[in-house]
Amino acid sequence: MSTPRKTAEDDGSIAYAPVIDWDKFKPSRSSLAARKRKDGLMHALIILAFIVALIPLISVLWTTLVKGAQRFNWDFLSHNMTNVIGGQQTASGGYGGILHAIIGTLEITLGAMVISIPIGLLCAVYLVEYSGDGKLAKTIRLLVDVMSGIPSIVAGLFAFSVFTIIGGPGTANGFEGSVALSLLMIPTVVKTSEEMLKIVPNDLREASLALGVTKQRTITKVVLRTSLPGIVSGVILAIARVIGETAPLLLTAGYIVSTNMNLFSGQMTTLPVYVYQEYSKFRAYCPEDAGASCVAAIPMQRAWSAALMLIVIVLILNLIGRIVAKIFSVETKR
């Protein structure tokens, strides 16, 4: 305990500072114990939340892997659904396949990328480098936010109506699906690219401009180049978001059993639509005299295998994105 400190007031009188009993400010043993209990409790809660979040993920992966592996073979990957009758074996010895759906998914997604990456990236460049946060920029940001909340079926309806106006009623082709998907992709591309462009240090822009480099070259050669790894991961995320879309593609790209390589004409099947269609068949017809080679449960098995293929495609895309990001990453080693 300290002796009270003497101080002179403004009017000249002598005053003493209050005497402090510091023991009162020490944490008591019970409060320390309570803190420890709370810490333990929160720790357990966080781990629990983590496990709860992991359960559906692992369950989905495991179920798809186990059920999908059953019919997941080269014959399934290299054939389409033509000449498949009920649950009977086809001439090749398989039970139909997803070749047409894989091609459809890749082409339609590629089409969506070709539309949305340039638009989204240019939009982000405008927002970060040119807009100066003016009224137009605020409007664009608002619209992008609204756009990212559009239900996917509405995007499908939009593409459907546009192509009905252009190509007459009943128009369905792969590109129509690409348009629907690009509507869903653009907001994600804009937002992630904008964030990535924003974190490029201003120092680098100034360094480039001070060398007498034009603004356009500064943006393409310095700003975009520096943020490339981040933009690539953003784009991959956007693709992963749309590659599993079913509803808009049912409306726009349609559903066929044969392989259609032409994105711009004729219906196309994608993997999610294929999964949906097989699932809605539920069981295939097997005549009474058909032997053991006729599998009545084949549609569900095909649906699982196609779902597995979709997961594999997304994984491969992720891997490609990581490799690209790694190649173009900013190296720091000496």
Place this chain on the structure above:
Amino acid sequence: MGQRIDINHLNIYYGNFLAVEDVNMHIDANKVTAFIGPSGCGKSTVLRTLDRMHEITPGAHCTGEVLLEGQNLYAKDVDPVAVRRDVGMVFQRPNPFPTMSIRENVLAGARLNNRKIAKSDADDLVEWALRGANLWNEVKDRLDNPGIGLSGGQQQRLCIARAVAVHPSVLLMDEPCSALDPISTLAVEDLINELKRDYTIVIVTHNMQQAARIADYTAFFNLKAVGQPGHLEYFADTTTMFSNPQNEEAERYISGRFG
């Protein structure tokens, strides 16, 4: 060769805010001119108007004249991009391009302007610029390593090499040593002493010993109060500035009895 700069009635604004008021100054060719003064007095702002980097900040503009060898940088038909090729700049924090190697960093000024250069010409330019920045012997064996792998002082000399590789006539330096340790600072100061043979150098510094060591002329900027515009208080050759200043404010600032 360096070129002289004449500043006439320069008023610099950020939006509506007058940041620096009525600067009149003559900067000699092939000399080192240092800008000193308290924080917020507008030294860096004045420096950035000399290569038209000031106007990059949204809303920033200025009135008056900056004459480079008699040519007004702010004349209507002058392209700011061309000005920046003639007046190079080195920043406070070393800022080599992180995606580029040492070699690419030096060549950035030429490459980014889409000029095709033969490899032998490029090699010569890299060696010339790096030798000019006293960095060649330290990095000649690892030109393809990333520029940001160098130490802070080496990075700053790399930035100087990058700036001189564009072959400017004036070099502006905005506190180039404030992020460096004393040994790197010494290396950069030695370099500045050599560079003034070929360039006119203007340097902003907070370090008055540094100004006394390297500058031929010193400009003291001051501001009356926070929120008031800064102005050029006193301009003199460095010996006069530090031994016998004819200005009370400058004398108070230099002797540390400021404010």
